[in-house]
Amino acid sequence: MPQSRFVADALGAVTICLVAVLVLVGLLCIVYSFYFRSRIRRQGDLIQLSYFGGPWIIRITYIFFAVWWGVGEIIRLNLLRRNGRVLSALTLKWQENICKCYIVSNLGFAEPCLFLTLVFLLRASLQRSGTLSRKWNMKTGGFVLLYCFPMFVLQLVVILIGPKYKKEHNPKLPSYFIKAASSKSNSPDDTVFCTYPLLSTVFLGLFATILTLYLFLLGRRILHLVINKGLQKRVYTLIISITSFFPLRVALLGLSVLSDPGRLLFDAIAFLAFLSLLCCAGVGICLLVYLPIADSLSLRSLQMDMEARRGASNEYNDTVSLIANQSPQRGSISFRTTEKDEASRGAAFVELSLFNPSQHSSPPGSPTLFVAGP
Numbered sequence: 001m002p003q004s005r006f007v008a009d010a011l012g013a014v015t016i017c018l019v020a021v022l023v024l025v026g027l028l029c030i031v032y033s034f035y036f037r038s039r040i041r042r043q044g045d046l047i048q049l050s051y052f053g054g055p056w057i058i059r060i061t062y063i064f065f066a067v068w069w070g071v072g073e074i075i076r077l078n079l080l081r082r083n084g085r086v087l088s089a090l091t092l093k094w095q096e097n098i099c100k101c102y103i104v105s106n107l108g109f110a111e112p113c114l115f116l117t118l119v120f121l122l123r124a125s126l127q128r129s130g131t132l133s134r135k136w137n138m139k140t141g142g143f144v145l146l147y148c149f150p151m152f153v154l155q156l157v158v159i160l161i162g163p164k165y166k167k168e169h170n171p172k173l174p175s176y177f178i179k180a181a182s183s184k185s186n187s188p189d190d191t192v193f194c195t196y197p198l199l200s201t202v203f204l205g206l207f208a209t210i211l212t213l214y215l216f217l218l219g220r221r222i223l224h225l226v227i228n229k230g231l232q233k234r235v236y237t238l239i240i241s242i243t244s245f246f247p248l249r250v251a252l253l254g255l256s257v258l259s260d261p262g263r264l265l266f267d268a269i270a271f272l273a274f275l276s277l278l279c280c281a282g283v284g285i286c287l288l289v290y291l292p293i294a295d296s297l298s299l300r301s302l303q304m305d306m307e308a309r310r311g312a313s314n315e316y317n318d319t320v321s322l323i324a325n326q327s328p329q330r331g332s333i334s335f336r337t338t339e340k341d342e343a344s345r346g347a348a349f350v351e352l353s354l355f356n357p358s359q360h361s362s363p364p365g366s367p368t369l370f371v372a373g374p
Helices: 003-042 044-049 056-076 092-124 134-168 198-225 229-258 264-325 330-353
Strands: 181-183 192-194
Touching (some): 003 264, 056 134, 092 134, 092 198, 092 229, 134 198, 229 264
Antiparallel strands (some): 181 192
C-alpha cells in the first residue's frame, strides 16, 4: 500500500471516530435538554428556571446541524468507496453525484445553518423577553433557513450550472473553480475523490466574513453587559473560537486546490479543515447547550440549600423567641433575631435574582442576560 494511501486511510478512520464522538456528545446533550425540560414541567418549584430552558428547540436544532455536517464529512471520505468497502459497489457516476451532494449539503446548508443557529442563540441573550415561548423557537428556525437559502442556491449554481458554463462559454476556465469530484486514471481501484470547488469556497468565505464581523459586534455588546468573570471567559472562548476556526476552515479549503486529490498534502489540508470546524462545533455545543442547563440545575441545588438553611434559621428563631419571652430583655433579643432573618432573606433574594432576569426587583432599564448564551 502506498504511503499516501495509508495516511489517507488513517486520517479517514480518525475522522469517523471524531464524528462518532461528536454524535454521542450531541445525543447526550439532547437527552440532558429533555431531562431539564421534564423537570421544569414536573416540578412546580422549577418554574422560575423555565426562562433558561426557553430556547431548547434551537439548542437541539444546533446539535442536529452539527450531526448532519459530521455525517456529510464521513460520506465524503473515499475510504468508504474503495474495493471491499461499504460503498464500493457504486459506479463512478454515482460517486461523483455523492461528492456534488456533499458540497451542496455541507457547504450550502449544514455549515451556514450551524453558524446562523449559533448566532441566534447568542443574540437571544440580549433580548429582554420572548425567549420563553415556542413561537420564538419556530420563528428563529424559520429565519435560520431563510438566511441560509442564498448560500444553498449559490452552491447549487456552482455544481449544476458551473460545468455547463465552462463547457459552452468559457472552456479556458480552470476545472478547480467548479469541479466537485476528481478521478485518477492510474488508480488501482475505481475511486472518485471529492474536491472543494474554488467558487464554492469563495461564496463560503464571503458568508464567513459577514458572520465574523457581526459576531465581533455582538460579542462586544454581550461583554459590556456581563459582569460575571466566568461568563466573560465563556463569551471570549466562544467568540474567539468562531472567529478563528471558521475562517481557518475556509482558508484551508481554498488552499486545497493547490494539490491534486489523493495526494498526502490534499488529505492533510482536508483533515485540518475538518478538524477546525469540529472544534468550533464542539465548543458551541459545550457552551450553548450543556453549560446553560448544568448552571440552571446547579442554581436549583443552591436554592434548595438556601431553603434548608432558612428552615433551620426559622427553627433557631423560634427557640430564641421562646427563651426571650421568658427573659426581661425579650424585646431586644427578638428585634436582633428578626433583623438577622430579614437580612438573610434579602441576601437570598438578591443572589437568586442574579440568575433570574424576570425578577421585578431589578432596576428599570437594567440589561438582561440569560444563561442560554455562553
